[in-house]
Amino acid sequence: MSQFFDGMATVSKTIRPPFAGRVHFRGTWWNAVCQSSTTLNPGDLVRVVDREGITLIVELVSRISTIESPETIVHLESDEVRES
Numbered sequence: 001m002s003q004f005f006d007g008m009a010t011v012s013k014t015i016r017p018p019f020a021g022r023v024h025f026r027g028t029w030w031n032a033v034c035q036s037s038t039t040l041n042p043g044d045l046v047r048v049v050d051r052e053g054i055t056l057i058v059e060l061v062s063r064i065s066t067i068e069s070p071e072t073i074v075h076l077e078s079d080e081v082r083e084s
Contacts, residue, residue: 005051009058015040020055023048032056 007026015021015032016039023032025048034040035049035057043064050057 005048005056007048008061009046009048009056011040011042011044011046011058014042015058023056023058025056030054030056032058035059 009023009025009030009032011021011032012024012029013022015023015034017034017037020031020033021040023030023046025032031054032046032048033055034046036059038060040046040058040060041063045061045064046058047061048056049059
């Protein structure tokens, strides 16, 4: 995979496997699918792990939560993310 396609993106339209959604990646909008069966919601932070044609393959990095108050946005780490 090209280094251009290595990085973080933000979900802009729900990704509900097996259906594609949209992400904002490096200043442009892309169709994207999740490599697992996890539903990704707008605002979730994802890592681009691959590309198939013009569709990015992503995995969850952290979710946005507004549990504490509607004005506060908190990123919650995914259970799938582990430190090396």
